[in-house]
Amino acid sequence: MPYYIRHHFDPHFDYHRLCPRERLDGGVDHYDLGYVQNVKQDQLLAEIVDLDEAGSDIEQRFVVDEPVLPAGENTKLDPENPRRLLAAVNGYVFCDNGHIHVHDILNVRRDVDFHTGNINFLGDMIVHGAVRTGFSLKARNIKVLDIIGGADLTAHGSILAQGGIKGQKKASLTAQKDMRVAFCENAQLTAGRHIRVDGSAMHCQLSASGNILVDGRLQGGRVVTGRILFVREILGGGVGTTTSLVLGQDPRHLIELEMIEEELLDIEERMEYYGEQITFGPALHSEYSAKIARTQRRKKLLEQRRDSLIEILDNPPANPDAHQIIVEGEIRPGVMVTMGKESMFIDEIRGPARIRLDAEGRLAIFDYIPAKS
Template identity: 35%
Template sequence: MPYILKHYFDPDWDLTKLKPAEQVDGSVDHHEKHFVHSVEAGAVIAEWVELAEDANGQDERFVYDEKAFPAGRGTGIKHRHPDRLYAAKDGYVCYKDGKIVVRDTLILAKDIDYHTGNIDFIGNVVIDGSVRSGFSVRGRDLSVHGQIEGAEVKALQDLNCKGGIKGGHKAQVKSGRDMKLAFCENATLQSSRDILIKGALMHSDVYAGRRLAVGGRLTGGNISAYNYIYVGEQLGGGLDTDTSLVLGYHPSLLYVNRESNIRIKKLHDDIASFEKILNKDDEFQEEYKEKLESAKAELELIKSLKVQLWEGMYCTECLEECKVLVPGVVKPGVEISIGNAYYKVDDYLEDVFFYYDHEEVKIGASTKNIKR
């Protein structure tokens, strides 16, 4: 009896023939081309089905006289279900040299742009090119050999960008574990553990779950690290450049607090706009009265949540371990907060460290004997 091999993936998947996703209204989204389809370990990827005698229109390539899976690496069969082929690991499934294989690493020898669309993959992603502005990449471990531009990049575990980041004030880069960068300009960085930057860190917002180390200059931006910041060459850009460092609170909570402040400002603007319309125009009274009440209710809710957020942040205080180490130069204007202690640098300093002592930020004269 003939059998047909039923696929739970596209057996003709071809990286060179990607098409943009069609929307409900018939338009197409050139950012979404379904570059790769992820499968989880244990998912059924192919199955034998008996071929009916009167069956027409079946793909003859997948009609077999005997049930023998063209199984390759990353696939497996369960004794209880011998007619099904399973993914043995997380990854993507395709045909390779006539075999069905599952691969856990997606290697892209090109930029992430309109040719590829966004990438959302369950396994590791290696990008030989750059991630262009307006696109997004998501994976387990991410390695980018080129640059990250104004893109959204998220690694569930580690992220390594050898070409550095030129974010254009739009880049959002996040890692579930450690992050390593050649340099970073005008971006927002979030990491649950350490952020290591070989060169300069300039005009960026940073949230490091444990430590931040910058080999070159750290100039401008709002920098948060739980307990440790190291800057090799220069901290601050002078009085004309705002450089703020915050230590001692969990950075993920500080990020939520920042987002809450942005939303509160937007709500205040909306409320003022709605009240202005209601005072001038009777035609839209009902519509804008409802919008005004909704905005006020959301504002009160966010304020209430911020109180709870700060209560939680105080519980995460880790002040005695906090250090800012700068073997290079510290320029005037740098603001350093460790818990509720605050210090603003008003003169040039060299080869110093900052630490918390009795509700004050104090300065040590040399970094050479400090344990890192």
């Protein structure tokens, strides 16, 4: 009795032959080429059906004499129905030599550009080329071997930027766990745990709930660290370049506060517009009165959350000794340090130093003796 293998993905998929996806307006999106076929663990990949149940639109090469599924790597038979093949891991599905495989590591062996489009993957991703400006990557963990331009990278785990980042004030990298980069320029880096920069960080926004280590020079931009900032060589860029450092804060609180303040500004503009519209007759008065009431309720909630966040950010951390700045090399003028309500501006060159709260709860600079290598 003949059988048919019904696929629940495109068995003919070829990432060498990608086409832009069509948008709802009839145009095409050259950034969305569908580079991979993502599947989740336990997702149905294929099933065996009797040939007379397969319908008329069948391919002869998927007609088989025995009800045997072409199981490959990281696939498994459904324990409740051996005629169904499931994915054993999160990853991408493909056919090779007549078998169905799922891989949880995606190797992109070229630059991420208009040949690949944006890539969204459920497993780990390794990009062997560069990530060009304007493109985005999403994956569990991301490793990029070449340079990252003004791109957007998001990882549920960690990010390794082995080739460094030239962000052009457009790059945004977010990792829920750790991040390590060769160097970074004009980029925004946010990590749920720690950030390490093997070279220099120039005019960047660095935010981490844990520690931040810069092996080279840290100049310009803003750094928010929940624990310790360690700079191996030079901190600050001298007169004319401000380097802002915020100690002992969860970056998520600052980001949320900034978003709330932006929305409150938008609400003020909308309320002004609604106030103008309400004067143009009874019909508009009724419509915009309702909008004003809803917007005022939203404004009140945002103001309450804003005040709560400000109170959190103004308070010193519970264990201030765990939050400090350590500079093994030299501090240049133009460094602003904030911790709770305390702040300090450094306008002179200092040698190896440690910045933390003193016994009176004020920010102070202490001499630091680097460990001998």
